[in-house]
Amino acid sequence: TQAEKGGYKHFMLKEIHEQPRAIEDTLRGRVDLNNADVVAAEIGMTDEVAKNLGRVYFVACGTSAHAAMAGRYWVEQLARVPSTLEIGSEVRYRDPVFMPNDLVVAVSQSGETLDTLAAVKAAKAAGAHIISVANVVDSAIPRVSDGVLYTHAGPEIGVASTKCFTTQLAALLMLAVYLGRRRGTLKPEDARRVLDALWHVPAQMREVLAKAEDVKNIAKKHLRAHDMLFLGRGTQFPVALEGALKLKEISYIHAEGYAAGEMKHGPIALIDEDMPVVVVCPRDNQYEKTLSNMQEVKAREGQVIGICTENDADVKRLCTGNAGGTPRSGRGNWAADAPDAIEIPVAENEVLPLLTVVPLQLLAYYMADLKGTDVDQPRNLAKTVTVE
Ligand code: AGP
Secondary structure, X not given: OOOOOOOOOOHHHHHHHOHHHHHHHHHOOOEEOOOOEEOOHHHOOOHHHHHOOOEEEEEEOHHHHHHHHHHHHHHHHHHOOOEEEEXXXXXXXXXXXXXXXXXEEEEEOOOOOHHHHHHHHHHHHOOOEEEEEEOOOXXXXXXXXXXXXXXXXXXXXXXXXXXHXXXXXXXXXXXXXXXXXHHOOOOHHHHHHHHHHHHHHHHHHXXXXXXXXXXXXXXXXXXXXXXXXXXXXXXXXXXXXXXXXXXXXXXXXXXXXEEHHHHHHOXXXXXXXXXXXXXXXXXXXXXXXXXHHHHHHHHOOOEEEEEEEOOOHHHHHHOOOOOOOOOOOOOOOOOOOOOOEEEEOOOOHHHHHHHHHHHHHHHHHHHHHHHOOOOOOOOOOOOOOOOO
16 A cells, blocks of 8 residues: 555665665674674584685576676675576486585575575585575475574565665675685675675765656656666676666566676676667776777667766766667667766775666666656566565
C-alpha cells in the first residue's frame, strides 16, 4: 500500500533511497577503525582456518552473483587467496571438486534460492567451510552454513534487488578485510583506509541519490532504445552486469553487461548511433583504459552515457552530443547542453562499486517507470527462485 511505500511511487524506488541507511546497518558494530579490523565472530572461523585457506569459492545467482563477483576481486586483492565464482545452477550438476581447505561463500538475499542451497550442501558434504551472506535471518542457506554475515538491509519487496546488492557488497568487502588481516596480507594502515572509506559510503551515496532527477532526464532521452550495452573493468565489471540486469528485469529493454576489455572481441560490432552505451568509468586504477573504450564507442557514433568521478571533463565531453536526434532513431530535439554523465564523489577504489551502481539502479527504474511497466512485479519474475 501507499503508506508502506513511504511516499515513494514504488517499493523499488523506496529501497534505492534506503540504501545509505541499510549500509549503515550492515556496518554497525562490525567496523573497528581503532584496530583496523572487522569484528564478526558470526563468521564462525578460527584464525587458523583463515590462514590456511586454499581457495575461496563464491556461489550465488542473479544479482547476488554480481555482488559475489566483486567479492571475489576483493578477496584476491586484499587476502591474496585464489578465488572463483560459480553460479548456483552450474555448480549443481557438474560434480564440482570441493576441498576441505576451501572457504565457500554463498551469497543470497532470501537465503532460500534452491540452486545456491544445493551447491552449499554439496560443498558441505566435501568438508568445506561455509559462510553465507544473507538478508533473511534464519533462512535455509544460513542454517546449513558454518558462519553467516547478515546484511541487515530490512525486507526487500521489489523483485529487482537494489539495497540487498549494495549491502552484500559492504558485507563482502568486510569479509575480504577480515581475511586479509588474519592472513597477514593486508597491513593495518591499508585495512584502515578501506574501512574508513566504507564508513563514508552512506554519506556519499546520499550525494549520488540527490542526482536522481539528472538520471531521470537521461532516461527520458534514451527511452526509445531497443538495446543497451553496459561496460566496466575490474570491480566495475560486476557493476556493468548489474546495471544491465536491472534494466532487463524491469524495463524489458534488452541489455548486455560486458567487461570493457572484451568490447573489441565482439560487441563493438553492435555499436551505431542508435545504441546507448553506459560506461562505468570512475577514476580508479583502470581509468585510462576504460576511457579509451569510451572514445572507441564515441568514434562509432554510439551514444555514450558515463558514470564518472566528479569534475571529470574528459568523460563528460564524451557524453555530449547524444541529443541530436537522427532520422533513424527519431529522437526529439533534446537540448544538447547537459552531458549524459552522472558524477560520483571521490572515493577509494575498493568502495567505488557501491557508489557507481546507484545511478544504474535509478536509470533502470526511470526507464521502466517512464515506459509504464510494473516496476515492483515485473512479468515472469519471482522474488525468490525455490524451484529448478
Ligand atoms: C535480482 O534483481 C533478481 N530478481 C534475481 O537475480 C536475484 O538476485 C536472484 O534470484 C538471487 O536471489 P537470492 O539473492 O535471494 O538468492
